[in-house]
Amino acid sequence: MKILISTDIEGVAGVFAIEQTRAGNPEYERARRWMTAEANAAIEGAFAGGAQAVWVNDSHGGFRNLLPDGLDARARVVLGKPRALGMMAGLEQQPDLVFMIGFHAKSQTRGVLAHTINNFAFTQVWLNGVELGEAGLYGALAREYGAHVALASGDDVFAEETRPLFPDARFETVKTAGGASSGDTLTPAASCARIATAARETVAHALSAG
Structure with missing residues (x-):
């Protein structure tokens, strides 16, 4: 079984401020380590569940946030732009399952750092009459x-809006939104533990189901 993990930063545990998502300041450097740790938890969990190959796609901003030396050596890492398929680069490898780690709610919602692709360019994106965020668009x-x-x-708002689109998927809520830049969160260690367990169980279940 092959897994593609798409990773963003706004939905990572402990991330609430825009400064944490932009390169060039100490808060970002901490946040990218947390992002890398959550990605690695998903990688390790996927392999523990029986995955044969894992690709992890850096899907935030300029796509150069993950720290490869903090990732399991068995994984392949997709970095940088321009590239085909954006947040789903790696689909060319024909994965069986997709994991979305650190994702956020769509634009104009109360989710933490909510937006759709780029707040300066889009307020809403519709597909077949349904307004979708990044998870919905790239899941399609x-x-x-x-x-x-x-x-x-990601956060609770992300889970609420996305679960109906992927009713068979497992959602791990690592923080609860209090507003666009506030809320309560699991610690990075706790979020990584939950993600690793979820990844392991998700892959194992898929393999057992055939």
Whole structure:
């Protein structure tokens, strides 16, 4: 079984401020380590569950946030731009399952750092009459390639809006939104433990189901 993990930063535990998402300041450097740790938890969990190959896609901003030396050496890492398929680069490898780690709610919602692709360019994006955030848009793209979203993590608003789109997926809520830049959160260690367990169980279940 092959897994593609798409990773963003706004939905990572402990991330609430825009400064944490932009390169060039100490808060970002801490946040990218947390992002890397959550990605690695998903990687290690996927392999523990029986995955044969894992690709992890850096899907935030300029796509150069993950720290490869903090990732399991068995994984392949997709970094940088320009590239085809954006947040789903790696679908070319024909993965069976897609994990969305550190994702956020769509624009104009109360989710932490909520936006859709780029707040300066988009307020709403619609597909077949349904307003979608990044998870919905890129999840639809994954289905076109024969993969389906099996695991996602982020805040409670992200989970609420995305769960109906992927009813068979497992959602791990690592923080609860109090507003666009506030809320309560698991610690990075706790979020990583939950993500690793969820990844392991998700892959194991998929393999047992055939």
